[in-house]
Amino acid sequence: MKGNVLLVHGGAPTAVINASLYGAVTEAKKYAEVDHIYAAIGGSGAVIREQFLDMKTVSDERLELLLSTPASAIGTSRDHLEPEDYEAIARVIQKHDIKYVFFNGGNGSMDACGKVYKACQALGLTDVRVVGIPKTIDNDIAVTDHAPGFGSAARYIAATVSEVSQDVRALPIHVSVVEAMGRNAGWIAAASALARSGDGDGPDLIYLPERPFVEEEFLADVKALVEKKGGVVVVASEGLTDPEGKPIVEPIFQVGRATYYGDVSAHLANLVIKKLGYKARSEKPGICGRASIAFQSSVDRDEAVIAGAEAVKAAMEGQTGVMIGFERLPGAEYKVKPIRIPIEQVMLTERTMPAEFINERGNDVTDAFVEWCRPLIGEPLRPFVTFKNDL
Numbered sequence: 030m031k032g033n034v035l036l037v038h039g040g041a042p043t044a045v046i047n048a049s050l051y052g053a054v055t056e057a058k059k060y061a062e063v064d065h066i067y068a069a070i071g072g073s074g075a076v077i078r079e080q081f082l083d084m085k086t087v088s089d090e091r092l093e094l095l096l097s098t099p100a101s102a103i104g105t106s107r108d109h110l111e112p113e114d115y116e117a118i119a120r121v122i123q124k125h126d127i128k129y130v131f132f133n134g135g136n137g138s139m140d141a142c143g144k145v146y147k148a149c150q151a152l153g154l155t156d157v158r159v160v161g162i163p164k165t166i167d168n169d170i171a172v173t174d175h176a177p178g179f180g181s182a183a184r185y186i187a188a189t190v191s192e193v194s195q196d197v198r199a200l201p202i203h204v205s206v207v208e209a210m211g212r213n214a215g216w217i218a219a220a221s222a223l224a225r226s227g228d229g230d231g232p233d234l235i236y237l238p239e240r241p242f243v244e245e246e247f248l249a250d251v252k253a254l255v256e257k258k259g260g261v262v263v264v265a266s267e268g269l270t271d272p273e274g275k276p277i278v279e280p281i282f283q284v285g286r287a288t289y290y291g292d293v294s295a296h297l298a299n300l301v302i303k304k305l306g307y308k309a310r311s312e313k314p315g316i317c318g319r320a321s322i323a324f325q326s327s328v329d330r331d332e333a334v335i336a337g338a339e340a341v342k343a344a345m346e347g348q349t350g351v352m353i354g355f356e357r358l359p360g361a362e363y364k365v366k367p368i369r370i371p372i373e374q375v376m377l378t379e380r381t382m383p384a385e386f387i388n389e390r391g392n393d394v395t396d397a398f399v400e401w402c403r404p405l406i407g408e409p410l411r412p413f414v415t416f417k418n419d420l
Contacts, residue, residue: 030156032128033065034341036084038164039072039138040107042100043178044185044325045333046164049133050103051095052337053162054084057129060345067125072106073132073141077117081125096330099320105134110141115148122149122157129158129344133337135165135176136377139352143372146350158344161352161372162336166319168216171378172370173354177336180329180405182210183220185318186264188410191224193312194231194262195413201260203308204251204301208294210319211266213238214381217318218266219394220402223410228418233261238268239382240391242277247297248304250392255307267293326407332365339367363404 034057038046050068057066066084069075082103084092095102110118122130122145130149132142139161146159163170166182186209197205209218215237225231233254236242254261267290269277278291294311301309318324332355339353350372355365386398 030128031062031064032126033067034063034129035067035069035076035081035122035125035127035131036103037069037073037076037130037132038101038103038105039132039134039141040105040164041135041166042105042320043164043166044099044181044320044322045177045330046100046105046133047095047098047102048330048333049162049164049177049337051092052334053131053133053341054092054337056338056341058085063129064126067127068103071104072108073110073118074106074108075104076121077114079121079125096334097322097325099322107137110144115144116152118145119148119152119154123152123154128156129160129341131160131162131340131344133162133164135163135167136170136375136379139163139170139372140376142352143350143376146372158347158349159372160340160344160348161375162340163352163354164333166217167211167214169212169214169380171375171380173352173368173375174357174365175355175405177329177333179216180326180332180407181321181324182217182318183223183402184326184329184406184410185321185324186217186221186314187223187406188324189314189318190221190232190262190264191226191230191410191413194224195415197260197262198230198415198417201258203310204255204261204263204298206263206265206294206297206301206309206311207232208292208311208313209264209266210315211238212268213379214268215239215266216382218264219382219386219398220406221264222394222399223403223406226412228415229258230413230415231262232264234263234392235394236263236265236269236392237382237387238266238270239387241272241274242269243272244300246390246392248300251301251307252305255305263297265293265297269293326405328405328407335367343369
């Protein structure tokens with residue numbers, strides 16, 4: 030079917046969202062029926078404003094740079110769209126003879142993708158094909174085994190906590206609390222467990238939003254570890270809540286799905302100082318690890334390219350109202366295959382850590398999680414050495 034392509038980024042950027050853009054553009058260029066490959070410069074609102082760049086005019090050299098460029102090269106947004114905005118987007122799609130629409134984003138973007146699909150149907154644009162490309166560092170998109178963006182964020186937190194652990198092991202005089210992003214899902218915090226090399230390093234405690242945070246238990250855990258080893262490394266998710274479901278630190282800002290969490294790590298460090306009398310400090314990498322190219326996972330990047338390319342293939346084969354996902358294949362060797370998931374199954378559906386990935390006390394992950402997560406971060410982390418265990 031002859032027509033144009035539209036690519037849209039939504040939500041927070043990642044280390045590999047540009048890789049999906051690369052995959053989609055390079056695949057779309059293979060089809061003679063595609064005249065223009067439009068990229069919305071600035072997210073979903075840019076579609077309404079008709080701020081488009083034809084990616085066919087971009088040189089191959091610049092396209093290749095997408096694979097190693099952090100964040101979003103075409104710009105993204107958290108635009109709050111009303112019902113009339115979706116109709117406006119559908120009319121722009123009609124005006125520019127766009128037949129293939131691709132939204133690359135997380136839960137909110139998949140919701141927008143589904144609503145654009147419905148708006149096109151309502152306007153009689155039944156030949157327009159709308160496909161979602163998953164992206165999130167939080168790994169909270171439903172149905173798919175994992176989402177592009179998570180593997181690199183997992184690699185970053187694991188490498189960072191590994192280095193923090195070496196510092197604390199060298200000078201074991203304080204408790205270090207590292208805060209991980211992830212909202213209501215603890216996948217990123219959990220990935221810090223991959224920092225462990227087996228000689229006592231890595232995070233000592235990991236707290237996830239899937240389990241209620243009990244202050245007394247936290248302090249008891251820290252006290253026991255300080256008495257045993259001196260220095261302690263704690264990893265805490267930004268979305269921790271108490272047994273009543275209330276955030277342990279009130280969000281500083283919240284509008285719609287966008288939440289700016291308070292300093293959970295600083296709060297926990299202060300608890301250690303004031304209630305246990307130990308030295309403590311907090312670390313909050315925040316967006317440093319969201320789109321870090323320095324810690325980009327090669328597996329994550331390659332799968333992001335596949336997701337973009339598979340989305341175009343699906344649309345060209347007549348598929349619409351679907352999102353590309355990944356199914357992990359059985360066997361000792363890590364392998365996945367791309368799948369096509371009905372968009373209704375993922376629209377604003379949040380996927381959190383399953384019970385089998387969290388230990389009974391709720392202060393660590395299980396071996397099952399480590400085994401599941403390890404392939405996603407790509408090459409093994411840099412090994413370190415200590416002679417403190419030689420005596």
